[in-house]
Amino acid sequence: MTRPIEAPAWEVVKAGQPEMNLGAIEGALGQGLVVGMLGGFRAILADFLWIRTSTIWERRDRVKLDAMIRLVTTLDPRPDFFWINGSRMIAYDVPNWRIREEGGYDKVPELRQHALDLEQAEQAFDLIDEALEFHPGKAKLYLEKGQIYLNRLKDDANAANWFLKASQQADAPYFAARIYAELLRNQGKNEEAYVFLKELHNSLPNVPFAQKGIILERIRELENTLKIPLWQRFEADKSLGASESESQFNAAVPAPHQHEH
Amino acid sequence: MSPLDFCTRIRLIAGTTFLEAVRQKFFNSLLLISIALVGSSTFFQQFDFGAGELKFITDFGFGALFFFGSILSITATTQLFFNEIENRTALTMLAKPVYKLEFLAGKFLGAQLLMFCFTLVITLVLSGILYWRESALLDRLGDELSLDGPLIRYGDVFLFGFLQWLKFGILAAITLFVASFSNTNLYTIVVSFFVLVICQLQYIARDAYSGMEAGWERLLVFGLGLIFPNFQLFNIGDQLVFDVEKALPASTVLQITCYGLIYAVVFILLAQVNFRRREI
Amino acid sequence: MTTPAIRIQHLTKDFSVGIRGIKLRAVDDLCLEVGNNEIFGLLGPNGSGKSTTIKVILGLLEASTGSCEIYGKPSKQVAARRSVGFLPEAPYFYRYLTGHELVRYYARICMVPRSEIDRAVDSVIELVGMTEAAHRRVGTYSKGMLQRIGLAQSLVHDPQLVILDEPTAGVDPLGSAGIAEIVRELKRRGKTVLLSSHLLAQIEGLCDRVAILHRGKLVQEGRVDELVEAKDAESLVVEGLSPEGRAAVEATIEAQGGRLARVEKPRLSLDAYFLKEVQQRESEHAKKVRGGESL
Numbered sequence: 001m002t003r004p005i006e007a008p009a010w011e012v013v014k015a016g017q018p019e020m021n022l023g024a025i026e027g028a029l030g031q032g033l034v035v036g037m038l039g040g041f042r043a044i045l046a047d048f049l050w051i052r053t054s055t056i057w058e059r060r061d062r063v064k065l066d067a068m069i070r071l072v073t074t075l076d077p078r079p080d081f082f083w084i085n086g087s088r089m090i091a092y093d094v095p096n097w098r099i100r101e102e103g104g105y106d107k108v109p110e111l112r113q114h115a116l117d118l119e120q121a122e123q124a125f126d127l128i129d130e131a132l133e134f135h136p137g138k139a140k141l142y143l144e145k146g147q148i149y150l151n152r153l154k155d156d157a158n159a160a161n162w163f164l165k166a167s168q169q170a171d172a173p174y175f176a177a178r179i180y181a182e183l184l185r186n187q188g189k190n191e192e193a194y195v196f197l198k199e200l201h202n203s204l205p206n207v208p209f210a211q212k213g214i215i216l217e218r219i220r221e222l223e224n225t226l227k228i229p230l231w232q233r234f235e236a237d238k239s240l241g242a243s244e245s246e247s248q249f250n251a252a253v254p255a256p257h258q259h260e261h
Numbered sequence: 262m263s264p265l266d267f268c269t270r271i272r273l274i275a276g277t278t279f280l281e282a283v284r285q286k287f288f289n290s291l292l293l294i295s296i297a298l299v300g301s302s303t304f305f306q307q308f309d310f311g312a313g314e315l316k317f318i319t320d321f322g323f324g325a326l327f328f329f330g331s332i333l334s335i336t337a338t339t340q341l342f343f344n345e346i347e348n349r350t351a352l353t354m355l356a357k358p359v360y361k362l363e364f365l366a367g368k369f370l371g372a373q374l375l376m377f378c379f380t381l382v383i384t385l386v387l388s389g390i391l392y393w394r395e396s397a398l399l400d401r402l403g404d405e406l407s408l409d410g411p412l413i414r415y416g417d418v419f420l421f422g423f424l425q426w427l428k429f430g431i432l433a434a435i436t437l438f439v440a441s442f443s444n445t446n447l448y449t450i451v452v453s454f455f456v457l458v459i460c461q462l463q464y465i466a467r468d469a470y471s472g473m474e475a476g477w478e479r480l481l482v483f484g485l486g487l488i489f490p491n492f493q494l495f496n497i498g499d500q501l502v503f504d505v506e507k508a509l510p511a512s513t514v515l516q517i518t519c520y521g522l523i524y525a526v527v528f529i530l531l532a533q534v535n536f537r538r539r540e541i
Numbered sequence: 542m543t544t545p546a547i548r549i550q551h552l553t554k555d556f557s558v559g560i561r562g563i564k565l566r567a568v569d570d571l572c573l574e575v576g577n578n579e580i581f582g583l584l585g586p587n588g589s590g591k592s593t594t595i596k597v598i599l600g601l602l603e604a605s606t607g608s609c610e611i612y613g614k615p616s617k618q619v620a621a622r623r624s625v626g627f628l629p630e631a632p633y634f635y636r637y638l639t640g641h642e643l644v645r646y647y648a649r650i651c652m653v654p655r656s657e658i659d660r661a662v663d664s665v666i667e668l669v670g671m672t673e674a675a676h677r678r679v680g681t682y683s684k685g686m687l688q689r690i691g692l693a694q695s696l697v698h699d700p701q702l703v704i705l706d707e708p709t710a711g712v713d714p715l716g717s718a719g720i721a722e723i724v725r726e727l728k729r730r731g732k733t734v735l736l737s738s739h740l741l742a743q744i745e746g747l748c749d750r751v752a753i754l755h756r757g758k759l760v761q762e763g764r765v766d767e768l769v770e771a772k773d774a775e776s777l778v779v780e781g782l783s784p785e786g787r788a789a790v791e792a793t794i795e796a797q798g799g800r801l802a803r804v805e806k807p808r809l810s811l812d813a814y815f816l817k818e819v820q821q822r823e824s825e826h827a828k829k830v831r832g833g834e835s836l
Contacts (some may be wrong), residue, residue, distance in 0.1 A: 005523070006491060009516035012498050044324035045319050054308055081313040208301070243265075266652055273649055277635060320691060340723050348633040353694070356599045357626035357650050358619050452542075540556075 028105050046076035055084075062094050071125070083131035084144050089147045091124035121148050142166035143176060150179075154187045174210045181218065194222040209253075210234075265533060270359055271367045278341055278371020283378070288337060292379060295329040297381035299386050303394070312398055315391060315412055322387035326380065326425055327496070333379060333451045334429040338372045338436040341444050351541055369437055369529055371431075376429040376432045388415055412479040420514065421497070427521035428495040432457060434528035441535035459485075460492040544613040546702045546733040547575040552603050552607035554757075567593040571607070574802060575702075575735055580728055582748035582765075583737040590757040591737040592630070595706055598735075600628055611702060623651075626695035630707040632687055637682030640671055640690045643679055644697050651698035654674040660724040665693040669723060685716035703727055709743050715823070721747050730753060 053068040069086035076082070095116045102108045108116075126147070131141050149155045160183035165176035177200050179211030184193035197219050204210040216236050223233050273529040282288060303323040305314050343370070344353040354364060395412050436453045467486040494517050497509060554568040566589040575581045591718050592682050596602040597609050598615045610769050613623040644662050666675045670688040674682065683729050684688065688708060694779050695703060705724070709717040717740075726748060744751065745765060752762040761768060782790070791801050 005496065005516045005520050009494055009513050009520065010467075010491065012513045013494055013517075041324060041327075043320040047320045051308065079313075079316055081310075081316060087311070269652070270650055274647065277638075278622055280637065281635060329623065348637065349629055349631075350633055352601065352629050353627070353632065353634070353647075353691075354650070356625070356629070357647065358622040358652075360619055360652060395634065481655070541596075 021026055023170075042076050043078075045080075046072050046082065049075065050082060057093065058132075059087055060097050062097060066091060066123075067096070073127070073130070077131070077134045080131065080135055080138055080140055083127060083135075084140055087124040087131075087144055087148070090127060091121050091152055095120045095152070108115045117152050121153055125180065126150055137169050137171070139166045139169035139172040142169060146176075146179070150183070156183045159183055174204065178211070178215060178218075180252065181215075185218075185222070190222055194219065194226060197222065201234070201236065267360075267363060267442045270363045271370060273355070274364060274367025275370035275374060278368050279374040281344070282337055282341055282371060285337070285340065287340070288333065288375065288379075291329055291333050292382060295325050295379070296386050298329075299383060299390065301388060301459050306394065310536075311472075312412060315395060316396065318391055318419070319387070319413075321382070322390070323421060323425075326387070326422065330376065330379060330383075330425055330429050331432060331457055334372070334376055334432045334437050335450055336458070337375055338368075338433040339446050339449045339453070341372055342368055342437060342440045346541065349541075350479060355541060361489075361536050363539050365437060365529060365533055365536055368431055369525075372433045373426075376426055376433070380422045380429070381424045382527070384419055388418050388454065391415075391418065395402055410422040417509075419425060420475070420509070424495045424497065424499075424514075424517060426519075427518060427525075428484070428492055430525045431460075434525040434532070435460075438517060438528045438532040438535070441532040441539060447473055456489065460489045461496075463492040464491050465487045490520070493500045544579055545574045545576050545611060547573070547735065548608075548610045549573040549594070549598070550608050552594070552609060553605050554590075554597060555605045556604060567757050568597070571754075571757070573752055573759065573762070574719065575733060576750075577733055578728060578729060578731055579749040580724060580734045580736070580747055582751035583735060583754065584739065584741060584744060584751050585737075585754035586739055588649070588756075589754040591754055592706060594754070594755075595704055595735075595737060598704065599601075599625065611814055618690055618740040623698075626703045627648050627697065628688070628691045628695045628703075628705045628708055628757065630710060632691035634679045634694075637678060638681070640675040640686075640693070641666065646673075647694040648697040661697050661699065665696045666690075666695065669693045676765045679785060683813045685712045685719075688712055688716070688720060689723075690739075692720070696727075700732070700734065701734045705734065707738055707740075708736055709740060715820070717743050717747065796836075806829035809812060 021191045034209075037099040047194055049068065049072045053072060056064045057070055069082070069089065072082050073086060076144065095113075098116050099108050100113070105113070113244075125145060128141050128145050132138070135141060142162050143166040146159045146166060149159035151160060155158075163176050163183060166172050169179055181197050183202070184190075184196065186260060191221055197215055201212060201215045201219065204212055204215070206212065216234075219234050219236075222228075299322045307315040307322075310312070310317060316318045345354070351364070355361065390411055392415070398412070432453070436449060436455050439452045439456070442447045443452070463486060466482045549571055552568055552571040552573075553566065555566050556562040557563070558565045571594065573592070573594075583594065585591050593602065597604050598611065598616050600622060603617065609616040611621040612624055633724060635646075638646065641662065643659060648658050648662055663672075666672055669692045671686065671689050671693060674686055675690075679687070679690065688795070692705075692708070695705075708724075710719050712720065719745065723737065728736055736744070738746070748765055749762050750762070751768065753760045779790075792802050
């Protein structure tokens with residue numbers, strides 16, 4: 001009698017509770033905790049392990065850090081918090097530790113520094129790719145990859161790709177598209193940036209966070225750079241004022257090494 | 262005897278059961294511990310997790326509600342039932358023109374009323390802490406987060422509380438069923454806790470069943486899935502509250518509610534079958 | 542012929558004891574009738590089956606064989622208990638309620654109409670002499686007060702049959718006398734009372750008929766006077782007889798074919814003596830207290 005009621009409800013609930021790789025977890029947690037985890041304390045167990053991860057991070061033990069991040073994300077892959085902060089630790093903090101281990105920024109050659117950055121970034125990308133299997137439409141994850149390319153690897157081309165992908169997700173923040181356009185400009189692709197920004201301006205709603213004024217400013221800058229004749233220039237929505245400043249755009253772009261964990 | 266008389270007697274018995282229950286030191290201690298535990302989740306702010314802190318507080322609060330609520334549901338129901346038997350107030354009551362089913366239903370509802378108060382208090386405390394921390398975080402990080410509204414759906418916090426309360430109801434009904442044939446408090450509590458663990462893990466067998474070939478093993482697993490309710494259906498707290506795209510549909514909530522009610526009623530009726538033959 | 546208050550026919554009750562399910566026979570082929578408007582005593586030592594019999598009457602236990610009816614209705618039916626009030630042995634009630642709240646609670650359970658509840662509650666509380674203490678919590682009551690409030694809850698719905706299980710156990714003689722007086726009042730009001738006890742002295746002056754159980758079997762049943770009187774002897778109580786007169790009486794008895802078995806001083810029972818002494822002092826004390834209050 002209960003099956004017709006339970007079955008559809010269980011399908012919905014189960015969809016929100018992804019499978020766990022029990023083999024990977026059991027060795028680390030032990031059977032007692034596995035039972036507790038299966039029994040409904042999964043989220044809270046992952047939270048406590050994340051707090052442990054933070055203390056390991058403070059001790060700068062990168063081997064244990066890596067293991068703990070893997071454990072927490074395997075235990076509970078649902079919150080993007082663990083994936084994003086984990087990848088940030090791997091991509092930003094661990095290279096700094098390794099460089100310091102090898103003598104510091106003054107002593108370690110730039111090539112070696114870049115190699116370490118690349119090695120750690122690849123590990124972070126692997127983690128984010130795993131996260132995307134659980135959260136295929138999550139803009140934050142695409143953004144994270146883009147930011148690692150941009151801030152750590154100084155790779156504008158790849159960063160641009162990922163900021164574009166981020167801007168195409170349903171929950172994308174407005175700045176993702178603006179940064180993509182800016183990265184196109186950095187690469188000298190002004191024509192592409194100009195076309196993109198015009199389409200972007202027309203597609204955005206008239207809300208403060210959309211920062212249409214800044215987009216318009218960039219369009220005007222590009223029109224000057226590209227020497228677009230006046231009569232061919234972009235006609236903006238007249239209801240929007242033109243007083244938004246450069247500082248508002250800069251405030252939307254996160255500075256390097258600032259992450260929440 | 263009219264249905265109204267039936268309901269009146271159940272209501273009266275539930276009322277005295279509830280009054281007796283809130284006077285129990287165990288309930289008051291457990292409530293204070295739960296509130297203290299939920300309150301202590303504010304220590305997460307020292308880690309500076311940013312918006313993630315709210316997830317930690319929510320998980321901690323939901324976990325405390327689930328853990329302590331389950332303990333209280335089992336122990337309170339057991340104590341309320343056996344107190345009546347041992348003090349022989351059950352004798353005085355059942356010597357009146359009262360059906361044993363009315364007695365059981367009244368005990369169950371009294372215990373559920375207790376659990377309602379417990380769940381409501383914990384949910385309110387949790388919501389209060391979340392609101393306080395959310396406000397603080399929005400003041401500090403509001404621009405960075407670029408939000409159109411609050412971080413948390415408070416309706417979902419209370420929805421989770423409601424679903425946990427339903428689950429406690431099934432647990433109380435199961436405890437009453439065990440108590441109906443058990444002779445001691447301890448046996449009832451131990452068996453009920455085992456049943457709780459089985460119900461929490463039942464979904465593993467249930468999912469395995471769908472991949473099994475026909476045979477006695479499949480039949481056994483099917484039977485287990487039917488006898489023991491799937492408590493994982495009610496553990497959806499971490500899917501609620503934050504994830505905008507995956508908000509729980511109203512139809513699912515209704516299905517879970519009906520599922521819970523059916524199991525509670527079935528276990529009470531099974532308890533009644535035993536209790537009718539029990540010698541007080 | 543009116544329906545008896547209780548009719549028990551060939552009642553047997555076995556209990557399974559232990560894992561092997563060995564049967565313990567608590568009541569063995571009991572046949573009993575309790576008539577209307579009488580005080581019936583169910584007597585017997587501990588373990589004689591009194592409580593088991595009462596539980597079967599109340600429908601709390603099922604008979605292994607035989608039947609039991611209350612005013613013609615099978616005792617298993619809930620409807621049969623509408624005309625029954627019950628005071629259990631060593632009653633325990635919800636300690637946090639006042640006496641008044643407790644009796645009112647049970648009145649509502651028994652579906653006493655709302656329009657009559659207040660009158661019914663006040664009336665039974667007055668009957669049992671608990672008016673002054675009714676607004677105190679039950680947890681503060683003495684043993685005797687608990688018995689009285691227990692009586693009140695058993696009477697609040699005006700049952701025709703009242704069953705009292707060891708109503709005077711643990712109660713002092715003064716309290717027992719008070720309870721006995723209430724039982725007599727119930728009879729005066731037309732009620733039938735079944736009480737069980739192993740305190741025979743307290744029962745003797747109260748019951749119209751008794752049944753004596755031993756190891757689950759009915760040993761004797763009948764009117765108290767008929768059961769306890771000596772069948773082959775009479776006693777004459779004589780006052781102011783001189784020694785010569787006594788000798789003449791002895792000679793007359795012998796001449797008539799009798800034999801003077803013994804000469805005794807008539808005795809009050811210790812219960813009666815105690816009551817005589819204490820009740821007098823209680824009423825004097827009550828008068829002094831009332832006199833002090835009115836000054």
